[in-house]
Amino acid sequence: METAYFNGKFIPKEEIRISPDDRGFLFADGIYEVIRWYEGFFYDMSSHVTRLKRSLRELRINWPDADLFPSFAFDLIKLNNLENQPAMVYLQVTRGAARRTHSFPSPEVPPTAYAYAWGFIPDSKSNETGIKVMLKDDIRWGRCDIKSVALLPNTISFQEARENGLKECIFVRNGLITEGTHSNIFFVINGTLFTHPESNYILSGITRKNILRIAQEAGIAIREEAVQENRIRFIQEAFICNTSAEVTPVTELGGNTLGEGIPGPVTKIISAKFNNEIKALKG
Ligand code: PDD
Numbered sequence: 001m002e003t004a005y006f007n008g009k010f011i012p013k014e015e016i017r018i019s020p021d022d023r024g025f026l027f028a029d030g031i032y033e034v035i036r037w038y039e040g041f042f043y044d045m046s047s048h049v050t051r052l053k054r055s056l057r058e059l060r061i062n063w064p065d066a067d068l069f070p071s072f073a074f075d076l077i078k079l080n081n082l083e084n085q086p087a088m089v090y091l092q093v094t095r096g097a098a099r100r101t102h103s104f105p106s107p108e109v110p111p112t113a114y115a116y117a118w119g120f121i122p123d124s125k126s127n128e129t130g131i132k133v134m135l136k137d138d139i140r141w142g143r144c145d146i147k148s149v150a151l152l153p154n155t156i157s158f159q160e161a162r163e164n165g166l167k168e169c170i171f172v173r174n175g176l177i178t179e180g181t182h183s184n185i186f187f188v189i190n191g192t193l194f195t196h197p198e199s200n201y202i203l204s205g206i207t208r209k210n211i212l213r214i215a216q217e218a219g220i221a222i223r224e225e226a227v228q229e230n231r232i233r234f235i236q237e238a239f240i241c242n243t244s245a246e247v248t249p250v251t252e253l254g255g256n257t258l259g260e261g262i263p264g265p266v267t268k269i270i271s272a273k274f275n276n277e278i279k280a281l282k283g
Contacts, residue, residue: 029094033051034090052093058145134170168250
């Protein structure tokens with residue numbers, strides 16, 4: 001039996017009932033977080049709590065329990081016997097249930113909070129040999145910095161990648177490469193690491209932030225600058241990153257083979273350093 005968190009309580013997942021008037025259902029009026037459990041700890045939980053609070057603030061959802069995320073996420077791991085395996089925790093908070101109207105409910109209604117945990121097998125083959133990804137016009141809204149559950153452009157674009165036998169779809173806005181449907185992307189051009197700067201056009205990934213720190217500690221030159229789609233031929237290496245995929249090399253971008261078509265040396269250094277950090281945290 002799967003135990004989930006629902007509005008402050010732990011209950012069997014199948015007993016959860018959410019109103020059809022929930023604004024998450026009606027308007028995708030909610031936010032979410034995803035964090036990885038590494039057989040003993042959550043990676044960079046404090047950054048996830050900070051981003052969770054920011055998402056709530058940006059959408060003006062008053063949910064007082066954000067600081068309890070570390071504690072109930074850990075409870076979910078324990079209650080579902082996931083302590084000793086790679087696992088993920090998903091949390092979603094919506095503005096709550098109220099008669100459908102575009103303006104916010106007045107008076108305010110309690111938010112709906114739901115979280116669950118699941119064990120998974122990391123895709124180590126992709127981490128080692130790399131993946132092929134497609135490119136597509138960024139059809140999303142102008143607030144990609146908010147971790148909102150309104151993910152239709154992301155899901156249909158990822159589906160398109162899947163149907164083409166590719167592992168991710170990378171968005172291009174006004175000729176500039178932004179990020180993936182559920183990942184950030186880095187490039188190596190003449191030894192310098194490039195990634196789109198933090199802005200309303202990308203999600204500030206926690207993995208992205210930690211990779212920038214790791215690269216800086218390793219003395220790798222960094223430029224938080226978007227790469228133009230028409231400069232793909234100058235890219236020697238690329239990798240995507242997110243909470244579950246960590247550092248995943250990209251060997252082909254929009255039909256263009258990058259470098260030798262295998263994970264490049266800078267990518268390998270960053271990936272190794274990231275993995276070493278995890279190992280050290282495991283103790
Ligand atoms: N997605 N950009 C987008 C659009 C994302 O959805 C994600 C994460 C990231 C990477 O963020 P982080 O390093 O904090 O995981 C970047 C999660 C994994 C998801 O939607 O499942």
